[in-house]
Amino acid sequence: MSLDRSQQLELYSRMLRIRRFEEAIVAHYPVGHLSIGQEGAIVGACMALRDDDYVTGTHRSHGHPIGKGAAINPLMAEIFGKRTGICKGLGGSMHLTDTSLGLICESAIVGGGFPLATGAGLSIQVRKSDQVSLCFFGDGAANQGTFGESINMAAIWKLPVIYFCENNGYAVTTSVAASHGQPDIARRADGYGIPGVIVDGQDADAVYEVTQAAVDRARAGEGPTLIEAKTYRFDEHSNRLAIPIRYRSDEEIAFHRNERDPITLYRARLVAGGLAAEVEAIEAEVTCIMADAVQFAKDSPEPELSDLTDNMFSNPINFPVTREGIFGDA
């Protein structure tokens, strides 16, 4: 099954929104871990999901809500730490979580999302719903214990979960070759008795197709799938991180930027398909969306101390803890 033209344009728009969102961050509020270079994998996967399907993500969080179609203003305001942010300025760059679109956690503990996505799958199964749960994770996370523990449980119980690896080649500076016994993370699926699929993460249509197949399988009650999208991080691990060693060559980075940019590749495909005018309209629209979002974020108020206590508990008991308020000093 493949995407129709309007869906392909939406896919392009979402990839471009991630790219322009992060370029705006670099220009106006330089924090965080950028997904630039990985947009094809993220959006290709999200296009196979419904709004009510669950997603868990990672510290490299910006792409996931945008890929799921989230409104940009609350995401940008969150980057700026503002009260109008999607998490009221309490979560920030590593945790852009828009629960209205099924996102339940962007975990900055590497591997933290595996159990949560699996638990969402369990919930779907117990409630006899036809939703699915998709777990984005990186190549580094595959070396956490939660990877095997969680996939094993999903396999035993045939949970509707898609484990989706954005393999960008490096865990901070440590290459896949230096940290994995064999280079294909998807091959580990065999150890849990589930399908494992490798896909070119820079080809968004191809990513969509394998994800859709895994989603169909999950909705049919046939259990989880492990997908590994081979992708590439164009920028450093983190926006402000000084890397004192050369862990990848300039030629390697240049190759991916110049030859393997998922947005450039997808744009060429759309233009070749006769959609040049639509593509240009999307580009103009996305530029406006980001300008508006930056202005919205700049104009928004800061959170208050009371927001800290107000968001601790659903059912506060004896709280704040002291009669003097949050600090409790005499």
Place this chain on the structure above:
Amino acid sequence: MRNSTQKLSYLQAIVEAQREEMRRDERVILMGEDIAVYGAQSLFDEFDHSRLRNVPISENSFTGVGVGAALTGLRPIVDLTIASFVYLASDQIINQAAKLRFMTGGQLKVPIVVRTSTFYNNRTAAQHADRPYPLFMNIPGLKVVAPATASDAKGLLKAAIRDDDPVIMFEDINLWGKKEEVPVDVDFLVPIGKADIKRAGSDATIVSVAGCLLPALAAAELLAREGIDVEVVDLRTIAPMDKETILASVAKTGRLVIADNSHKVGSVASEIAAVVSEEGFESLRKPIQRVATPSVHIPYNQALERQLYPTKERIVAAVRAIL
């Protein structure tokens, strides 16, 4: 019916609490290692097995699976069996369950109950016998309960299951067989965050933490024979702490002993002592005494192990020291 009771052990009360809440709310599920054999057999006879999950030995992940299910419409009870295993699951408890509501600006609820048992005084040695309540009372966003009677175990567990926030319940295996009359009303709840005066008195206050209720009451009995009238406050909920009840008792008696079987440094007793020092200092006629477990590991040898926890004798001595 409303006021009737049935005689149940502490462990039976816990099973009944789960049964009643699973009947009441189909979103309640139970997960744990070997639960089909230990603890929940009768629940397997009654409920759809999709709600009862025997899990592989993957503590961190099955606890996180419970958290994920809690975020998406269920109300899971995760049985972590033995409190020393909680460390394995502490990443999901602390970094996810406790923080997700806050980190998402209040978008999420995390209605999970983590049950675990303190397996001490039972020749289980240093990797099974921990009583790690203080670690978890130091985590904002968690509610921590530690009942010491069958009725409190039932009522607190039911309240925890109905609560929309993550709750850890520490159960005490030394109390598993203790029987008492337990209310049968399906809406019998013990409020989280409320201590209970188990014995009224005017000469000194003993605040007991978790399973220390029994030696505390025994100490009070012994002292009563000498005409010393001790009040025993069972803390029941460790976080959020019921400061009001403790401070009111100390205001009455002027003397405070805290019996806590966790290790003394940074213990629950330490926090209670700090609160009373800050907010009830004027009431104190003598220094606060902490009777706790010394900061050594739990040995296998039974004779050595028994000396480590707060005993009736150590509590009596602590009260005498401040009379």
